[in-house]
Amino acid sequence: MIIKRNDLKRLVEDLIGQGKRVIAPIMRMGLVEYGEIGSFDDITWDYINPRNSFKEFLFPQTEAIARYRIGKKDVELEGVIPELRETIVLGSRPCDAASTASLRSVFTWGAEEDPSRFRDDFYLMREGVTTVMTIACLKGDEDCFCTTVGLTPESPEGSDILLKETVRGNFAVTPVTERGKAFVEEWRDYITDEREDLKEIEYPEVLEGIDTGKIGARLSDVDVFDDPVWQEVARKCIGCGACTFSCPTCHCFDIVDEATGYEGERRKNWDACQFEYFTLHASGHNPRDTQFKRWRNRFLCKFHIYPTKFTSTGCVGCGRCIRVCPVALDIREVMEWLSR
């Protein structure tokens, strides 16, 4: 199935016309990032991977989860139902799409086997109205390493629909999920059954020195946890949240209350394990009291905790943490060390 560029434009304009939220790569402040578009022409096509992942449209950086009023005797609580708009993410990348499974794993942890366990409805409700239309990458940049973590520039995981660019500049359409199939059905008029040759997809080089299986195994070793090399690799880490906030799979959040007068909101905000106060206990004790411990945790989370607890991967190889790091801390260097 092919959707011609022009028809894709019609499709997008129609979706917007229906009041749906279309998220696509746009150019803002010199950066390509995912954002809501007002028209098809807002879309930037010249990009490897936007600076943000589209996770913020499923799991916003800040959102109200309850409102309260401090009353005379009690605090009156009122739940918040997020304002839901049907959302189409157009132009996500296979790595980002694959990350939704990772997010879902956390936000529904154990709930499938045991329904009494907690499910994060805020995430699930948003996911339930979101259609992910991925466009396979034609090439990566030097920081892309999806192939090293078991994905490819055309992996369908996590996408509802996978688009691949044809030599004529149109897109081959592959519905992946039921939702994707339904979407394609709904908009069948815009899609033809023609065939076109696909543009060649250039895979990022698989880094030979890295073996994720080996990394997982080595991280189970307590001695590795205490290896002084951690200090060495993370010494330059400045402890900002740039990597975690750019990462499509990082999911940690904090809960804060913000009140004016006697009324307030309870908000759920992204949090970063790289922040010094992330693990600060009320007692004053901080189990991760220096930066290398926090960085080590982040690495462990991706390559040990995730694979141990979930079937999904903690790292999709999008390379954002490498691109965004102000001190060029390259996660691949550590992966390589642990693959030895």
Place this chain on the structure above:
Amino acid sequence: MEEKGWEPRIVAFVCNWCTYAGADLAGTSRLEYRPEVRIIKLPCTGRIDPLFIIKAFEKGADGVLVSGCHPGDCHYTSGNYHARRRWIVFRELLKFAGIDLRRVHFSWVSASEALKWRDLINEVIETVRSAGPFEAYRRLNP
């Protein structure tokens, strides 16, 4: 911009020794002035942090007044000089950020300047009113 029946809300951060006493004197002298000001008393203008002003705007103030002892009169010798320096910079920062300076006022009012206090408050309220409700800041709320 201006809503009907809208009156500005102004927070005044004042020092205990001069301006607060000056405002008291305005009271004992039964001077009348506009009521839209809420005073928060501090020991000295040197205690006043720019964060107070930001927070006041966050909490719905349309204008802010900061007032203390005249130079040389500070009960604590130099608190107002320290304050003056901070205000020079902070005011420029607010201006650069695009905040209408009709909303931010600084003054020296001594314990004897009840008349000045009255006129000042009326004038500040009038100026803030001319700037309208601080909707731009309110829109920052989620």
Place this chain on the structure above:
Amino acid sequence: MARIGVFVCQCGNNIASTVDTQKVAEEMKKIPGVVYTQDYKFMCSAVGQELLKKVVKEHRLDGIVVAACSPHMHEKTFRKACEAAGLNPYRCEIANIREQCSWVHHDKTKKTGTLKSTDLTRMTIERLKKNKPLKTINIPLKKKALVIGGGIAGIQAALDIAESGYEVILVEKEPSIGGHMAQLSETFPTMDCSQCILTPKMVELSMHEKVRLLTYSEVEKVEGYIGNFRVQIRKKAKSVIEDLCTGCGECIEKCPFKADSEFEVMKGHKRKVIYVPFPQAVPNIPVIDREHCPKFLKDKCGICAKVCGPKAIDYSQQDEIITEEVGAIVVATGYDLMPVESFGEYGYGRIKDVVSGLYFERLASASGPTGGEIRRPSDGKVPETVVFIQCVGSRDPKRGVPYCSKICCMYSAKHTMLYKHKVHHGQAYVFYMDIRSGGKRYDEFVRRAIEEEGAVYLRGRVSSVYERDGKVIVEGADTLSGTQVEIEADMVVLATAIVPRKGAKELAQRLGISYDTYGFYNESHPKLRPVETNTAGIFLAGTCQGPMDIPDSVAQGSAAASKVISLFSREDLVREPILAEVDERVCNACWDCYYACPYSAIEQHPLKGRDGSIVRWVARVNEGACQGCGVCVAACRSKAIDLKGYTDEQVYAAINALV
């Protein structure tokens, strides 16, 4: 949750006429944590206070807000009542709904006043919720005083303190105490001889068992705070061993070298290089002027050592630094006279017979260089006509100082009398701007000079003074008659302005006290705290504070002394707990607070590990020195410091309750 009681005072009709106090009370009842509200006619009355106490107990309240008059009126009253009811006084706050609401908003419908009172009271309630119970603090006290300056003000202060049984250290820069008063001839308005009334006091002081006199000494460094100052005093080398010197004067007698006398003012008047400033000096111990003594300049002479019987001369003596701990400091450093060379029209420095007022004092003094005879400097002739010019530098914002030097009117009148008493046929003229003679028997004194002693007073300024045929010609205006006058005088005396002591600002900085634009030291309040400075424990006496005459200086000396004595009469110092407090866990030791504090109340404190090594430094507040201004809190970027009683939480809570 808190258990707060709110009382809304009607203040008779003062509040109730424009505020519906009952409605305010009802509104407050809706606020979380408020368990009791009431409005009442007069909260400050005995009945009102009893009511407050009763309610606190009955309702087991943990906080009280009284919406009433200004906290400056009755905060203490209500806090005391709370304390009596067993509540921490700092858990009581006042919402000012009278001075800042009912009295300034005259809306008779009560709408405005009620609304604003509701807001103000709510803000106060929210602030109160964050009030921590505070305790007054006690600070130990060193009952020993330091007096800086041995003029009449300092002498008086030191004597009064010593008489009360407390130890006093008096530091004087010159080799002798006495100050300017020792230079004067007679004093207005009684015309007693200055030396005659001063000298006994000087002697009394030097003999007092509670007084330690450090002459030829200067205060170098002051640390600490009220009750606990640490002072470093530089005792300059006198080159004479005080314990050995008998004051016989043999060394002075035999010394072959001379230098200009500071005491005699007069140009060209010399004293010896080893000297006492004046014959009645206390202590009567000479010092060697090392800047002029050839022994020190070229290692020649040494006669004084040879002639000294008790072998008290010590050329190798070094300056000595003495450290003293004192509980209070009286600053009485006096004044200087404005140099008048810049006032060219008066010819000072150019014309020999134009002299300063202080010079005339020395001329008229029985112990002065002329033995009290009025003789002009140029040729030693007795002047037949003398012109006195007032306000030389004073009240002259352009070239001099804008203030009035206060004593010149009086001493010029005195000068005319002294002159007339000594030169009966002489004629005195006085050019003046206004006669300022407020003070007991002062105006009578001036009238006497004019009416009985025949001094001619001319209201107007002098335009030029020049020499002609051995006379000094004074041209000026007589604005009362509207004519220009020219007086052929033999001598002209200038009443020069009083200015702060050279080095006054530097000393103030060392002491941590403030000064005005001229350099006179600031009193804490010009009317109600006239001898206190804003630095607790440091007091002022005499002309270091501004121009004043001898009676005022003495009164101030006594006043400062009484402040010291009342301070020392306590076992220890009790302080209001409005103090800064450092959260040492998060202090960065950037020292912003340390440098910003007007009271040097921040100390740099090392936190040590178990092995005694310094782990890191933190700021710590000296509770004795902290005055609770909060400058440090605003200076602290990370808010590692807070001000008890005005904490960030309290301020935040008040702002947050705006709506």
Place this chain on the structure above:
Amino acid sequence: MDREKKLREKARELLESKEVDLVIGYGWTRYGKRVAPVFITRPEDVDRLIWNPMCVNNLTLYITRKYPDVKAMGRPAVVVKGCDAKTVNVLIQEGQLKREDVVLLGIPCEGVVYRQELYDGEVTKENVSPKCVVCDVKNPPLYDHLIGEKVEEGSGFEGARNIYQEIEELDKKPEGERWAFWMEHFERCIRCYACRQICPLCYCERCIAEKNMPQWIDTSAHGRGNVAWNLKRAMDLAGRCVFCGECERACPVNIPLNLINQKLSMVVEESFNHRPGYESEGHPPLIVYSLEDREDFIR
């Protein structure tokens, strides 16, 4: 490169003589072609040290209290460009460092790139860091060892982005437009605190943004919290910021922090005649005062 060689020689000498235990400099990363801070402790590793126009980081960051682990490594030598060296003066002023506690390897610099990925073998007016365009400290104002010869001061990047000009233009706009300009930026702030973490002068044990009770600055990344954070950050750097430009470089969403920092630097210089970082004596201007400070805006 000559300087690079000299730098390595000096580093080897310092490490061999045990004058320092550690040299903090720049080195290549394993993948990509990025330059990152490196920590050299052994003389045999000095060849990892490099010097080129990608060496943008202000390495004095690592000698602040934020890095107890680095401190534990012993006495450091730090490679500093002129702009970085100014930081040391401010750190000394603020009691964070003693001059003798660090060896400064001053390196004359003729401009670095704004962001490493923009570098293509040459510093041009397109890719130069804005601080270099207005640089007056190509030669470090303080150092213990100067690496190579001094270079001529003055900027050669005609036509490049000029911060001061941009500030001037922004100043000329009506305030509503300025507000819109900043709000567009501030609303994008993701509160990753990279600006704070990369800043050697943001060394607080506990940042005001992390302080609760009271929470002056909302932690949420909404407009309200972001504006409070960015204003407070700027205010606290006023009179201290040495224009190393690291905050803007580190910002993942391109907030032009140099503009706001340098605006306040201009205010401080005009008002108090103070330029941070040129000397280690005296105090940051916002903790002292002058009786003559202007008050034309105070009624």
